[in-house]
Amino acid sequence: MHNFFQFVIGGLGFGGIYAFAALGLVLIFKTSGVVNFAFGAMATVVTLTLWSLLNHAGLPFAAAWVLAMVIAMLIGGFTNGVLMRRIERSAVLVQIVLTLGLLILIEGLAGVLWGYGPKSIPQPLSGNPVNVASFLITPNDLFIIGLTVGVGLLLFVVFEWTRVGLAMRAIAADREVASLMGIRTNLYVTGSWALGTALSGIAAILVAPSLGLEPTMMDQVAVFAFAAAIVGGFGSLIGAVVGGFLIGVASNLIAAYVSTNLQLTLIFAVIVAVLYVRPDGLFGRQAVSRQ
C-alpha cells in the first residue's frame, strides 16, 4: 500500500506539468473558442529558445526563463493577432485544420532550426528527494506542484471575481455583445493567447529535463494535456488543474503496474470511459436555458 501511495505522489510532478499545459489550452479555448492543437509545438519552440538563451547567449537561468516567457507571449499574440483573427468567423473545422497545419509547420521549422538531437536544460530546482510523512518527493516536484496550484488559483480568482475576468467570460459567451458593451474583444482574446502560450511554455520548460528537449517532445505531453482538459470539462480552470493531476497520477500508476509503453493507450481508454459516463467531463456543466 505504501508503494501505491509513493507512485501516486510520484505522479503529481508530471501531473502539475500536464495541468499547466491544460490551463493554457483551456484559457485560450474559453475566450476564443479555439482548441489550439499547435500549443505543444509552440511551447517547444519557447523551450528551444530558452536553451539557446542559456547555451549561446549565456544568460542566467532566471533571466532566460523570463525572456522565454516574453517570447512565448509574443508567439501566442502573433498567432492570434495575425493568423487566427483572419478566420475567426470561419467554421470550427477550418480553425482546427489551421492549428493542425501550424503544428506541423512549427515542428518542422523547429527541426530545421535546432535539429532533432535531444538537448538538455536544467531543472528549476535540483536536490535529492526529501522525506515528507514517510514519502519521498523531490524539491523540483514540490516546486512544480506549488506553482501549478498557485497559478491555477490565481487564474480562477481573476476569472471569477474580477472585472477583467467578467469581460473575458462575456467574450466567451457572446463576442459581439461583449464588443457592443465596449469590451475590447481583440485585445482580450490576443491577451489570452499570449498568456495561454506562456502557460504551455512553462509546461514544456518543466518537462524538458525529464523527456529530453527535441522538436517533437511535446507530442505525447499534448495528448496527456488534452486528456486532462477533457477530464476537467474543457472550460473549467480548476477542472484543468485537477484533471492534470489525475492524469499524471493515473499514468504513473499505469507505468508502475502495467507497462510504460501502454501509458498513452490506457489513458486514452480512461478518457473514453470518462466521456462515456459524463459527456461534458467531470467539471463540465450544461447551460441552463429556456426556449
Next chain:
Amino acid sequence: MLGLRGVSLSFGGVKAIDNLDLDLSDGIVGALIGANGAGKTSVLNVINRFYEPQSGSVQYDDVDILRLRSHQVIKHGISRSFQNVALFNQLTVFDNLLVGADHISRPGLLTNLFRLPKARRHGREARKRAERVLEFLDISHLRARRASELPFGERKLVDMGRALTTDPKLLLLDEPAAGMPEARHESLAKLIRQIPDEWEASVLLIDHSMALVLSAASHVVAMDFGAKIAEGSPDEVRSDPRVIDAYLGPQDAAQQDGAQAEAGLEG
C-alpha cells in the same frame, strides 16, 4: 386521442409546466396560447420526449408516450414542426421532405447499398408522399432550392411540410405563422384547417398570432406560468377575464382586437 395528466416540468427550480391536464380529440385542430415563457413549447417538447417531465403521464391512444425514446415517438404517429425552424439546411427542400418520409420503412444500409427491391419501393413511396406535400402547401417551385437559401417564412412552410410527410396522426405545430407576413396568415389558417380532413391528422398548434389561432382552431387552451388558466372554444377563451389579464393585457377588448392584428407581424 392525446391525454396529458398532471404533467409538471421544471428547470433548476424554474417551473415550466405546472400540473397540466390536456386533452385533444382526434380529427380537430387544437391550439395552445399563452405569453412567452408560459410553457407552451415545453409542452410540445414533453410530448415528443425532448424533455423529461418530473411527474405526470402522457398517453396517446393506448401508448404510454413517456416510455418511448424521442426518435420512437414518430412511429406512433406524432410529428412536429419547430419554433425556430430546424430544417436540414444543406439539403434541398425535396430532400428535407424525403427525410420525413424515411421513417415509414427505414431500409438498412446494405439494402440501400445494393438497391434491393425494398429500397427502391421505399424510394418511390417516399417521393410520392413528398410530391403530395409539395402540392398541398403549394411550394412545388421550391423543391430544388437548398433549405438554407429560403426566406424564413418559406422555411417555416417546409418545416411544416416535413412534419406532414411523416404521415402523422397528430401534428404538433410550433408557431407556424412566425416570420410570415400577416397577409398570409389567413391562407395558412385555411391550410391548417384542412389538415384533419385531407391528411387524417389532428393538429396541436401554438402561435402568438391570435388571428391565426382564432381562425384555425376549434379548441383553445390558454396557459400562464406553466398552468392551464382557461379552455374552450376560441370565443370563450378570448373573452375569459383570466386570459385577458395574463396574455392580452388589461385593456379593453376592442382595442386588443386591433392590437392583435399587429402582433401578428412579429417574427
Next chain:
Amino acid sequence: MLAAEDIYCSYGPIDAVLGISIEAPEGSVICILGPNGAGKSTTLKAIAGVVRPRKGRVTLEGRDITRLGPSRKLSEGIALAPEGRRILADFSVRDNLRVGGHLLNRNKLGARIREVVELFPLLGERMNQPGGSLSGGEQQMLAIARALMTQPTVLLLDEPSLGLAPIATRQVFDAVARIREQGTTTVLVEQNSLALTVADHGYVLSEGRLHHDGPAQELFGDERLRRAYLGG
C-alpha cells in the same frame, strides 16, 4: 441631435439600404418600421457603427461620426441593444448588467445598476438568477437594461418585441416610454406598428428606401399605410 443623412449600405453585392435619411431630435423617440428585409436593422447598425455605410453621413450634434467603430460610438454615447436579446444565459442578471457597465469605474457601477433596476423593478427581484432562466419578456427588459448600463445619450433598440406575446410587447413599449422620460433619445426599429404609440416620429422603410415619414400618431392612424408596408 442624431442624424443619418442619405446613407447607403450593402453586404457584398447585396444592397440593403439605398439612401435613407432619418433624424432623432434630443429626447425624442423615433420609430423605424417596415417588413423583413426593408433595411431597418441595417440602418440601425450603420448608426451603431457595426456596419459601415458605403455612402452618406451619420452625425451626432453636428459632428460627423460615420467612420467610428462600435466601441468609439459607445464612448460617444450611442448604445445598441441588438436583435434577439442576446442575453448571456449562464450569467446572473447582475453579471449581465455588470458586463454592460464594463466602461464604468467601480464606484459608478453600483450606482448605475441601482438606477437601471429602478427603471426595471422586476430585474431587481431576479438579480442572482441566471439570465437564461428569465421569460422572453424579462430577457428583453434585461437586454435593454444592459444597454442602458453604458449610460447612453442615444439608445438604439433592434426589434425588441420580436417573438414576444402581446402583453410582453406592451411592457417593452411601456419601458421605452419610461426611458424617454429620463431624457434618453431612442431609436426603435420595429415590425410591430404598436411601437408608434410610444414614438414621436415614424419612418416607414421598404426595400431599402424610405417610403413615408411623419408624426407617429398620424402614421398609426393611417390604416392604408399600415396594410401596404407593414403587412408584408
Next chain:
Amino acid sequence: MSELSLSAARRGALVKSIRKLPLGLRMLAIVAVAIVAIVFPAFEGSDSFVMYTATQALVYGLAIVSLNLLVGFGGQISLGQAGFLAIGGYAAALLAIHVSGLPIPIEVLGAGAATAVIGFLLGLPTGRLRGHYLAILTLGFGVAIPEIALNWTSLTQGRTGLTVPPPRIGNTIFPTPTELYYFSLVVLVICLVAIFSILASSTGRAFAAVRDSEAAATAMGINVTATKVLLFTTSAFFAGVAGDLDAHLQGLVSPDSFPFSLSLFFFAAVVLGGLASVWGSLAGAVILAVIEAETSSSSGWEPVILGGAVVLLLLFLPRGLADFPYRAQQALRRWRGRKPRAAVPPSRAEVS
C-alpha cells in the same frame, strides 16, 4: 446520379458550377478523368516512382473520401483516420500471410470488415460527443493504434512490421507497379460507386439530417446515436479498404507507416478539397501524393512545406480549393470593373 445531385450537401463553388453544366458536358468531364486514369500507365508505366505516386494518390483518395463521408456528409470529426488505415493494413497483412490462397476480394472485404468492427466500437462512445471532444478523442485513437501495434509484438512483429505479399487471384499474382495501380483503381471505383449509392439513399439522408440538425433528425424518427455509430462504421470500412491497398503498395506494414501527421494531412485535404465533395477529396489526394513525392528528397523541409501550404491555403482560401475558381472569377470581374455576384445570396434576415 440525378438523385445524388439533389442530395448533394454543401459543395464548393467548383462542384456547383460543374453541376450547372449540361448533363452531356458533365459526363464528358467524368469520362475524360476516367480515360486519363485508365491510359495513364501506358505513358508512365515504365517509371516505377511515378506509378508508385499515382497509386499512392488512389489510396489516399479512398482514405480521404472515407474521411469526408464522416466529416463533410456526416458532420463528425476524426483526427485519427490513419488509425483505421493501420487496422486495415495489419488485417490485410495477417490475412495474406496466414490464409494461403485467399482470393483478393475476400481479403479486401475482410480488411474492411475488421476495421469496421473497430470503427463500430470507437463509434459507440464518440456517437455521443461532438466538436472538439470528438477531435481530441479521435486524435487519441490515431496516436494509440500505432502504439498498440508496436507493443503487441506476437501479432504485429513490433517495430519490424509485417511483410505483405502482392495481391493474387487464384495462382496469378500482381507484383508490378502498373498491376498494383490497376488493382487499386478498380477497388477505388467500386468503393466510390458504393459510397455514391449510400449517399443517394435514405441512409445518406439520415447522415445529412444528423449533421444539419440533431433535434429535427430525432423528431423525424432518426436514432441519432445509432446513425453516428453507423457512420463511423461505414467510414472505417472504406478506410480499412484503403489500408489494405496501402499495405500492398508499401509491401510492409509497421507502426511507423501511420504517423499522426498522416491523419492530419487527410483532414486538411478534406477541408481544402471541400466538405461533402467527393471530387474535391480526390483532387486533394492527388495534390497530397504529389507534394509528398516532390518533398521526399529534401530532408527536413517536408513538414514545413506541407504545414505551410495548409496554413497559407486556409488563410487565403478558407472555403477550400473548390472555392478558387469562384475567387478567381470574382477577382477578374473586379479587375474588369464589373460588379461581382454573390455565390450564395445572404438570407433576407441578414439583409434586413
